[in-house]
Amino acid sequence: MPVLISPSLDEARKELVVGLEARKLVVMVASCSVEYSGRTGSHLGEGERLVIVKGDGCILVHRGHDYQPVNWQPSGCIIQAHANDGTLVLKAVRPSPLESLTLVVKEIQFLGSFVLQDAAEFILHASEEEMQRAIILQPDMIEPGFKILDFEKKVPPGFVDVYGVDRDGNIVVIEIKKDPAGFPVIKQLLEYLKYLQAPPGRKLRPMIVAPSIAKGSQSTLAKSGIEFKQLTLQKAVEILQKYARSDQQALKSWL
């Protein structure tokens, strides 16, 4: 866990190269300027920033504020460091799309390289997928007698989240949103409907399943003939937990 305080540029370069070689995490606080060129381009004059280079070849340049990095390059880049005219030049090239990020480092306050022991699994609760799984596990939470025919059903403009039939044989077309459903969802669902039809004598019942409807879309929804069924993430998670044991089996039966 080498840590350098106010190293010379050459000391820093050596440690950086060694760290990159070993695929370690390198953290640096340094005065630098940054150029980006690729899908678009950007320029950032000299100033002190936090620079992070990870073992998988991604790089982040953070300023003293803001959640987002001011410049970056995602994983899979080729990263080089070389001395040039009294500066340390860091280059991160992304092959596709071809993009390049260049840092010209003038002075380094701090440079450390770390190996992070981290085998833990990251679990994210609740998402659209979890809501979908809750519906699949317990279809009658939509309404009594509802049966599922398919999910992620392909139609030309995209995929129908859940596709099923009500107790009277009408086709129910469900679009799920984890956030309050707005105008775009209505459009999306209506688009899908163009490519679907109910059996003779039966209806198509488009339905949005979401925690709520966006305020401004209330009336549009009413006019559109689309039904709304409330489902919060909270409730979806409860259903999943209830079915936790049979969960995998129920999903498998669909594969």
Added chain:
Amino acid sequence: MPVLISPSLDEARKELVVGLEARKLVVMVASCSVEYSGRTGSHLGEGERLVIVKGDGCILVHRGHDYQPVNWQPSGCIIQAHANDGTLVLKAVRPSPLESLTLVVKEIQFLGSFVLQDAAEFILHASEEEMQRAIILQPDMIEPGFKILDFEKKVPPGFVDVYGVDRDGNIVVIEIKKDPAGFPVIKQLLEYLKYLQAPPGRKLRPMIVAPSIAKGSQSTLAKSGIEFKQLTLQKAVEILQKYARSDQQALKSWL
């Protein structure tokens, strides 16, 4: 620029509190577990991570790989650090939407706090806006005789990027894309057309201005009656530079 190597949790807590107080950038490499709860929720077991706390009240938890943080909280959070049962507990609460991120820190490899001197301006070249400005500054780059009537012209479904007239008095409706233009752009433009009409005896000329057309949309475009004019960001930037001096005046004349 205090830097602590393998500090005790209490030493770290003190430095952290002082750093937060002074709105400094605090960087920490530590073994911790992370819980998030808010719009959804997540759990991450114990492991070594890079933790960044910025002066504006945002926090990032990075693992040894990936461009994205595994957990985070955007700017504007209330961040607290307190000792608890032999651990250091870091809490970041976001007021709206109400969300909370909790780190339980067991051991710290490194903690440093920094003041970043950084007054530079960040300049991002190119975006749809820059392409639009290039067209406004030099309309005949679209074609000789082209004149601009309006931009960001409101129509019910959204805004027309550039609205103008050709040398024959036909109305040109331009939709700009900085990326290869695909299916959605065509649909969007056709949608706008419904709410526009040309003067008697003149035509409506829908036109997409973009660096290229997405592969699969080539034929759809041909059938749609929409014209395509190539404009790369590169060229847009060149035009802007050429007109750099008169830039502001030209734009003002439209306001």
Added chain:
DNA sequence: CGTGCCAGGTGCCAT
């Protein structure tokens, strides 16, 4: 405030 829209969005998975 909520709602809509853009982003160097990123990431995941499909054909």
Added chain:
DNA sequence: ATGGCACTTGGCACG
């Protein structure tokens, strides 16, 4: 590679 889409998307502009 390209397309379609979710994301704790974040961010900004606007009613």
